[in-house]
Amino acid sequence: MSTDPPGTFDIDRPWQVDPRVSLRPEPFGALLYHFGTRRLSFLKNQRVLAVVRSLADHPSARAACAAAGVTEAELPAYTRALSALADSKMISERRAA
Amino acid sequence: MTLTPEASAPGKLTDLFQLGLDAPICLTWELTYACNLSCVHCLSSSGRRDPAELTTDECKQVIDTLERMQVFYVNIGGGEPTVRSDFWELVDYATAHHVGVKFSTNGVKITSEVAARLAASDYVDVQISLDGATAAVNDAVRGAGSYATAMRAMENLYSAGFRGFKLSVVMTRQNIPQLDAFKAIADRFGAQLRLTRLRPSGRGADVWHDLHPTAEQQRELYDWLVAHGEQVLTGDSFFHLSAYGSALPGLNLCGAGRVVCLIDPVGDVYACPFAIHENFLAGNIRHPGGFETVWRSSSLFASLRAPDTGGACRSCGFYDSCRGGCMAAKFFTGLPLDGPDPECVQGYGAAALAAAPTSTPRPSVDHSHRKVPVTIGRRRPPDRSCDENPLAGLAERH
Numbered sequence: 001m002s003t004d005p006p007g008t009f010d011i012d013r014p015w016q017v018d019p020r021v022s023l024r025p026e027p028f029g030a031l032l033y034h035f036g037t038r039r040l041s042f043l044k045n046q047r048v049l050a051v052v053r054s055l056a057d058h059p060s061a062r063a064a065c066a067a068a069g070v071t072e073a074e075l076p077a078y079t080r081a082l083s084a085l086a087d088s089k090m091i092s093e094r095r096a097a
Numbered sequence: 098m099t100l101t102p103e104a105s106a107p108g109k110l111t112d113l114f115q116l117g118l119d120a121p122i123c124l125t126w127e128l129t130y131a132c133n134l135s136c137v138h139c140l141s142s143s144g145r146r147d148p149a150e151l152t153t154d155e156c157k158q159v160i161d162t163l164e165r166m167q168v169f170y171v172n173i174g175g176g177e178p179t180v181r182s183d184f185w186e187l188v189d190y191a192t193a194h195h196v197g198v199k200f201s202t203n204g205v206k207i208t209s210e211v212a213a214r215l216a217a218s219d220y221v222d223v224q225i226s227l228d229g230a231t232a233a234v235n236d237a238v239r240g241a242g243s244y245a246t247a248m249r250a251m252e253n254l255y256s257a258g259f260r261g262f263k264l265s266v267v268m269t270r271q272n273i274p275q276l277d278a279f280k281a282i283a284d285r286f287g288a289q290l291r292l293t294r295l296r297p298s299g300r301g302a303d304v305w306h307d308l309h310p311t312a313e314q315q316r317e318l319y320d321w322l323v324a325h326g327e328q329v330l331t332g333d334s335f336f337h338l339s340a341y342g343s344a345l346p347g348l349n350l351c352g353a354g355r356v357v358c359l360i361d362p363v364g365d366v367y368a369c370p371f372a373i374h375e376n377f378l379a380g381n382i383r384h385p386g387g388f389e390t391v392w393r394s395s396s397l398f399a400s401l402r403a404p405d406t407g408g409a410c411r412s413c414g415f416y417d418s419c420r421g422g423c424m425a426a427k428f429f430t431g432l433p434l435d436g437p438d439p440e441c442v443q444g445y446g447a448a449a450l451a452a453a454p455t456s457t458p459r460p461s462v463d464h465s466h467r468k469v470p471v472t473i474g475r476r477r478p479p480d481r482s483c484d485e486n487p488l489a490g491l492a493e494r495h
Contacts, residue, residue, distance in 0.1 A: 020219060022195065024120070024167040028113055031122065033169035035197050035219050040122065040169075 009083035011075075014094040015064075016056040021090050025049065032090050041090055048081055055091060111348060117355045117402035120166035121392065125370040126360045128156070128184065129176040130464035133205050136228075136239045138267065138301040138308060141361070141373055143176040144466035150362040153183040155383070159360065160187070162388050163196045170197030172224075174370070176362065176464075179206035192220040201226055201265060203243060204250025212250075212257035224263040224291065225250050230278035234271050238308070255286040263291045263330065268318060269308040276321050280329070291330040292322070294337075296371040297429040297439070299460050305430070315442055316341065337422035337438045340415035351424055354379065354401035358392065361462075366391045368401060371425035375461045408435025415443055422446075431457040 017023055020036045029043040030052075043049045050068040051061075058064040061082055062075075070078050085091045131146035132139075151159070163171065171191065178184055179202050191198050199222040207215075207223070215221055225247050229235025232244035254262050264283040266272065272279070276292075283290040297305035310318060319338040322329060322345055333347040348356075353369035360366055364382040367373055379398050380391035392398065410421045421427075422438025430439040431453040437445035 022167065022169055024169070026113075026118065031118075031169075033122075033197075035170075038170075038197075038199075038222060 009061075009079070009086040010093075011061045011065075011079055011082070013061065014055075014059055015061045015082070015086070015091050016094050017052060018089055018092040023053070032085075034088070034090055037089055039088060041085065041088055043081075048078065051078060051082070052085070052091065056094065111350050114348065114350055114352065114356050115402075115404070117398070119393065121168050121358055122352075122356045123170045123172060124163075124168060124358050124360060125172045125174060126159070127174050127176060127362050127370070128178040128187070129181050129362050130462075131180050132176040132203075133180065134177065134203055134240045134243055135466050136243075136300070137304045138228075138238060138269075138295060138299075139465075140296060140299040140301060140371055141174075141176065142299040142460050142463040142465050145464045146176075147363055147464060151364050151382075153186065155364070156183070156187050157190055159382060159388060160191050160194050160196055162382075163191075164194040166389060166392075168196060170199055173198060173200035175201075177203055177205060188221060192218060198222070199224060199263075202250070203239070204247045207250035207253055209253045209257065212253040212259060215254065215262075216257040216259035222262065223254065223259070224265045225254075225288075226265050226267075227279075227282075228267050228269065229272050230275035230282060234275065237271070238269065251282075251286040251288065254288075260287040262286075262288050264288045265291045265293065267295050268292055268310060269295055270310050270314060271308065273310055273314040273318055276318070280325075289328075289330060291332065292318075292335075293332045294334040294423070294426075296423065296425055297457075298371040298425050299373060300465065302429050302457065302460070309440065312442070312444075312447075315440060319345075319442075334423075337419045337426075337440055338442060339418040340442045344418060349418070350420065351422075353377075353424055354395075354398040358398075360388065366395070368397065369425060371423070372428065373460055373462060374428065374458060376428070376458070377425075378461075406435065408433070410435070410437055410445075413437075413443065413445070429457060431455075 018034065021032050021034045024031045029045050030049045032041045043052060047068055051064050051070065054067060055061060055064045058067060065075060065078050082091065127141055129146055129150055130141065130143045132143040135144055178200055188198050197220045201224040204225050215223055227235055227247045228238045229244065235244040266279055280290055295301065295305065295309050315338060319341050322331065322335065327346045331345060331347065335345055336349040339345060339349050353372065358366055358368055359370040360382060361373065366379045366382060366388065368377040368379060377397065379395035382388045382391065405420060407416050407421065410416045422441060424434055426439055427434050430450060432439055432449050437449050439446040439450050
C-alpha cells in the first residue's frame with residue numbers, strides 16, 4: 001500500500017489499482033470500492049477505465065495513458081483524475097518486489 | 098444499518114444512481130429475526146426466530162449471487178445476527194468470495210477472542226449499536242443491561258487493536274443533547290461515530306411520536322453534522338436536513354431499489370430496510386432466478402427507478418436539496434409518498450401530519466417477543482391496583 005501523503009502522484013512512476021480495491025464496470029464507466037477505507041468512487045468514462053485497468057501492465061501511468069490513446073492535450077485532465085484516485089488510495093504505486 | 102455507502106463522489110453520480118444500477122452497491126441483509134433484546138424502535142420488529150429463515154446453504158447461494166453481481170459489501174443485521182450458529186461461517190464465506198461484510202450488533206457475542214479475530218480482517222467491519230451515551234438514556238430504549246454489553250464489546254474491540262469500527266446511534270429526542278458525549282465515547286475506543294435517523298418503521302411506529310427529534314433538535318443536529326463533516330458517518334440518512342442549506346457529505350438521494358435494498362431472514366426482498374411492508378416487497382430469493390431476477394426485473398424496483406415527479410414538493414424551492422425526504426418515513430406516518438417528509442425542515446411535514454389519517458399502515462411481519470416491551474421513560478403505574486393481566490396497559494399504546 002502507498003503511504004505517500006496526498007498530492008504526490010507522479011505520472012512517470014509505475015501504478016496499479018490498489019489490491020484492496022474492487023472495480024466494477026458500469027455503462028457510464030466504473031465504480032470502485034476500497035475495502036480498507038470503505039470508500040466508494042467512480043470513473044466517469046470508458047477511457048479512464050481503460051487507463052486505470054491497464055496501469056499494472058505499463059512501466060508508468062504516462063505509458064498507460066498513451067496506450068489508451070490519451071493525447072498530450074488531454075493528459076492534464078487524466079493526470080488530475082489519476083491524482084485524485086491516488087489521494088483516495090484507489091490506486092497505489094507499484095514497488096519493486 | 099447503512100442505507101447507502103459513505104460516498105465521496107458528489108454531483109453527477111447522484112443523477113446516474115437515480116435511474117438505478119444493474120447491481121446494488123451494497124445491501125442490507127437481515128440474517129435472523131431472533132434477538133436477545135427488544136428495542137422499542139426496532140425497524141424489523143425482531144425478537145423471535147422465524148422457522149422459515151434461510152438455511153446455511155441458501156445463505157451461501159445468496160453470497161455466490163452477490164459475488165457474481167459484484168455487490169461490494171453487505172450490511173448484515175437482524176435481529177441480532179451473531180446469535181445464528183452459522184454466523185461466523187457465513188462471514189468467512191462472504192469474505193472468501195469477495196463480498197465485504199459490515200455487521201451490526203448489540204455486542205452480545207463480541208468477546209475478546211472474537212474481537213481479536215475481527216481485528217485481523219480488512220474485509221469485516223463492525224457496527225456497535227448504542228442509543229444513549231449514558232446507561233439511563235440507552236437502556237430506556239434498548240433494554241436493561243444493553244449499555245454495559247455495548248461498552249464491553251467496544252472495550253474488547255479496542256483492546257484487540259481494531260481501529261475504526263463504527264459506533265452506531267439512532268438519533269432521538271432523548272439523546273440529541275448527548276452528541277458530544279457520543280463523539281467522546283467513539284474517540285475513546287478508536288471508533289468512528291455513525292449517526293442515523295429514527296424511522297417510524299417496525300416497532301418504531303409505536304414510539305416515533307415520543308422519540309423523534311423536535312424541530313429545534315433537527316437544526317441542532319444539522320449544525321453539529323456540518324461542523325463535524327466527514328469525520329462522522331450518517332449512512333446518508335439525513336438528506337432531508339439538506340433543505341436547511343448546504344448538503345451534508347455523501348449521497349443525498351433515497352437509494353431504495355436504486356442502489357440498495359433489503360433481504361430479510363426468510364428471503365423476502367424489500368426496497369429498503371426501513372420499508373418492511375408488503376407495499377415495498379419486490380420478490381423472494383427462493384423463487385426462480387433468485388436475487389438477481391428480483392433486482393433486475395421487479396416491477397416495484399422499476400417504478401422506484403423512474404424519474405421523480407416531486408409531487409406536492411415540486412413547487413418547493415428546496416426540492417432539489419431534499420428530494421422529498423424518506424419514503425418509509427412518509428409511508429409509516431400515513432403521508433402520501435409524493436409529498437413532504439414528516440420531518441420536513443421547512444415545516445410542510447408537520448402540517449401534512451396534522452391532516453393525515455389517524456390509522457397508519459402496520460408492518461406486515463412482526464416477530465416481537467411475546468412480552469411487555471421496555472417502556473419509554475418511567476413505567477406507568479398499574480392501571481388498577483388489582484390488575485394482573487400481563488397485557489394491562491398495552492391497550493393504551495398507540
